[in-house]
Amino acid sequence: MIRDHQKMIADKIRTESYRKAIMETVKSGDIVLDLGTGLGILAFFACQAGAQKVYAIEKSRIISVANQICWANRFQDKVTFIKDHSTKVKLPEKVDVIVTEVLGTFALDENILPSIVDARNRFLKLNGTLIPFRIELFLAAIESKAHYSVIEFWDSPLYGINFKPARAEMAKLPHAIRIKESECLSDAVSLKRFNLRTTDGISIDETISFPIKRTGILHGWGGWFEVQLSPEISISTSPAAPETHWKNIFFPSIVPMRVNAGDVINLHIRSVKRDDHTAWWWRLAYTISPYENSIIRLI
Amino acid sequence: MIRDHQKMIADKIRTESYRKAIMETVKSGDIVLDLGTGLGILAFFACQAGAQKVYAIEKSRIISVANQICWANRFQDKVTFIKDHSTKVKLPEKVDVIVTEVLGTFALDENILPSIVDARNRFLKLNGTLIPFRIELFLAAIESKAHYSVIEFWDSPLYGINFKPARAEMAKLPHAIRIKESECLSDAVSLKRFNLRTTDGISIDETISFPIKRTGILHGWGGWFEVQLSPEISISTSPAAPETHWKNIFFPSIVPMRVNAGDVINLHIRSVKRDDHTAWWWRLAYTISPYENSIIRLI
Numbered sequence: 163m164i165r166d167h168q169k170m171i172a173d174k175i176r177t178e179s180y181r182k183a184i185m186e187t188v189k190s191g192d193i194v195l196d197l198g199t200g201l202g203i204l205a206f207f208a209c210q211a212g213a214q215k216v217y218a219i220e221k222s223r224i225i226s227v228a229n230q231i232c233w234a235n236r237f238q239d240k241v242t243f244i245k246d247h248s249t250k251v252k253l254p255e256k257v258d259v260i261v262t263e264v265l266g267t268f269a270l271d272e273n274i275l276p277s278i279v280d281a282r283n284r285f286l287k288l289n290g291t292l293i294p295f296r297i298e299l300f301l302a303a304i305e306s307k308a309h310y311s312v313i314e315f316w317d318s319p320l321y322g323i324n325f326k327p328a329r330a331e332m333a334k335l336p337h338a339i340r341i342k343e344s345e346c347l348s349d350a351v352s353l354k355r356f357n358l359r360t361t362d363g364i365s366i367d368e369t370i371s372f373p374i375k376r377t378g379i380l381h382g383w384g385g386w387f388e389v390q391l392s393p394e395i396s397i398s399t400s401p402a403a404p405e406t407h408w409k410n411i412f413f414p415s416i417v418p419m420r421v422n423a424g425d426v427i428n429l430h431i432r433s434v435k436r437d438d439h440t441a442w443w444w445r446l447a448y449t450i451s452p453y454e455n456s457i458i459r460l461i
Numbered sequence: 462m463i464r465d466h467q468k469m470i471a472d473k474i475r476t477e478s479y480r481k482a483i484m485e486t487v488k489s490g491d492i493v494l495d496l497g498t499g500l501g502i503l504a505f506f507a508c509q510a511g512a513q514k515v516y517a518i519e520k521s522r523i524i525s526v527a528n529q530i531c532w533a534n535r536f537q538d539k540v541t542f543i544k545d546h547s548t549k550v551k552l553p554e555k556v557d558v559i560v561t562e563v564l565g566t567f568a569l570d571e572n573i574l575p576s577i578v579d580a581r582n583r584f585l586k587l588n589g590t591l592i593p594f595r596i597e598l599f600l601a602a603i604e605s606k607a608h609y610s611v612i613e614f615w616d617s618p619l620y621g622i623n624f625k626p627a628r629a630e631m632a633k634l635p636h637a638i639r640i641k642e643s644e645c646l647s648d649a650v651s652l653k654r655f656n657l658r659t660t661d662g663i664s665i666d667e668t669i670s671f672p673i674k675r676t677g678i679l680h681g682w683g684g685w686f687e688v689q690l691s692p693e694i695s696i697s698t699s700p701a702a703p704e705t706h707w708k709n710i711f712f713p714s715i716v717p718m719r720v721n722a723g724d725v726i727n728l729h730i731r732s733v734k735r736d737d738h739t740a741w742w743w744r745l746a747y748t749i750s751p752y753e754n755s756i757i758r759l760i
Contacts, residue, residue: 327526
C-alpha cells in the first residue's frame with residue numbers, strides 16, 4: 163500500500179541511512195539490484211550514486227507508480243522495473259551491489275532471507291556487495307501491563323458471554339508494539355546474527371537465556387533488530403535507539419509470571435516459514451532456571 | 462484478524478445496540494441467520510434471546526475460535542457454524558431473522574449489500590426481519606489540512622527525488638480518518654438510503670449538492686453511515702454522534718479549493734464493485750455551481 167511507503171520514506175533515519183550507505187557503496191558504472199523496490203527510492207539513490215544500470219524488482223502493483231516516478235526524474239534509461247517475485251526472475255547479467263529494505267517488525271517477517279540468499283547466489287558477482295550485509299535479532303524480557311491488556315481483555319465475561327478461547331488465540335500471536343527501555347526486565351540478548359554474504363538462510367530454532375536484572379512481572383518478550391548497511395552505517399530498532407517507523411515485536415507469555423533479579427529465564431523460539439506472503443511465527447516454551455519449573459510463580 | 466474483533470467487541474455502542482435490537486427482535490423458537498459471524502457474538506446474543514437455531518456463516522478461519530467460544534458457553538446444540546461465503550451456502554430451512562454486522566468505514570466496503578440481498582431472497586421467511594433493516598450513507602464537505610497532509614506530503618522533492626506521481630495515487634484513494642464536526646464546511650447530505658427489505662443492492666452513481674455554510678478551504682468530502690437495527694435502535698458514525706470503533710471515510714479533493722458561504726458544490730460519486738475481498742471505490746468529479754467551472758478557485 164502506498165500509505166506504508168509514505169511512512170517508510172518519511173522515516174529519515176531509515177531513508178538517510180540507506181542513502182548514505184548507497185552513496186558510499188555504489189561506484190560509477192556499477193550494476194545494481196534492488197529487491198522489493200516499492201516506490202523505487204533505493205533504485206533512484208543508486209542512479210544518483212552513479213550506477214550504470216539498476217534492476218528494480220517488486221511483486222506488487224505499486225511498481226507502476228515507481229515507474230512513473232522514474233520517468234519524472236529522468237532515470238528511465240538506467241532503471242529496469244521487473245514486476246515479479248525475485249526468486250522467479252532471471253537477469254541478463256550479474257550485479258555489483260544488491261540492496262534491499264524488505265524489513266518487517268522483526269526483520270525477517272516477509273521471508274526476506276530466502277530471497278536474499280537466492281539473489282546473492284544467482285545474481286551477485288563474486289566480489290559484489292550486499293546492503294545490508296548483516297542482520298541481527300535481539301530479544302529482552304518485558305514487563306508491560308499495557309501491552310498485555312489485549313490478552314487480558316478476554317479473561318472476564320463480556321456481555322454475559324465467556325470469551326476465554328479468544329484469549330488463547332491472542333496469546334499465541336506476536337504483536338507489533340513500541341517497547342520502552344523502562345519495560346525491559348533483562349538486557350537485550352542476541353537471538354541470531356545473519357551474515358548475508360555467507361548465510362544459507364536457515365530458520366531459527368534456539369533456546370536463549372535472559373538474566374533478569376530487576377524484580378517484576380514477566381509479561382513476555384520484546385524483539386527488535388539491527389541491520390549493518392555498510393562498515394560505518396547501521397540502523398537499530400532497539401528501544402534505546404532513536405525512533406524509526408518500525409515498531410517492535412512482542413511475544414506474550416501465556417501467563418504473567420513474577421520474576422526476581424538474578425533469575426535466569428530460558429526461552430525456546432522457533433521460526434516457521436509459511437508461504438511467501440505470510441509472516442513468520444514463533445513458538446515459545448519457557449522455564450525459569452536454575453530451579454526449572456518448580457519456581458514458576460503464577461500470579 | 463482477532464485484533465479487529467477485539468476492537469468491535471470493546472465498542473459498547475456497537476455491541477450493546479446490537480444486543481438490544483436482537484433481544485427485541487428475536488422471539489423464543491426463532492430460526493436466525495448471522496451473516497459474517499466473526500467470533501459469534503451476535504449468534505450467542507440470539508441464543509440468549511431464545512432462538513431455537515442459529516446458522517452462523519463466516520468465511521475466515523476465525524470461525525474455529527467462535528466454535529470454541531460456543532462450546533465454552535454451552536450453545537453448541539443451538540449454533541451451526543458454516544465456513545464459507547454466504548452466497549455459496551445452502552440452508553436446510555428458511556429463517557425468521559437475518560442479523561449482520563459486516564459494516565466497514567463507509568458501511569458497504571466489504572460488498573455486504575449483495576450478500577444481504579442474496580441471503581434475504583434465498584433464506585428469509587416472507588414476514589421475516591432484518592437487523593439492520595436500513596443503511597443510510599451521508600457525506601459532508603470537509604476542511605482539514607491535517608487529513609490532506611498525506612497527499613501534500615508528496616508535493617515537494619524528497620531526498621532530491623521528485624515524487625509527484627505518488628501524490629496522484631494518494632489523491633485517488635479514500636482514507637479512513639475521524640472527522641470532527643468543526644471540519645465540516647456543509648451540513649451532512651444523504652447520499653443514499655438502502656431499505657434492506659426491498660433493495661436490489663445496485664451500486665451508487667449519484668451527483669449530490671453541498672450548500673456551503675462557511676467560507677474555507679475545501680480539502681475533500683467526509684462520509685459516515687447510520688444503520689437502523691430495530692424501530693427504536695440505530696447506530697450512527699456521524700462526527701456529531703458518540704464515538705464508535707468505526708472511523709469515517711475521507712475522499713480527498715484533487716486540489717484544495719477556496720469556497721465561500723452560499724456556494725453550492727456538486728459531487729459525482731460512484732461505487733465500483735471489485736471482487737468479494739476488495740473494498741468499493743469511488744470516483745469524484747466536481748463543479749461549483751451556480752457558476753460551474755469558471756469559479757473554481759485554485760489555491
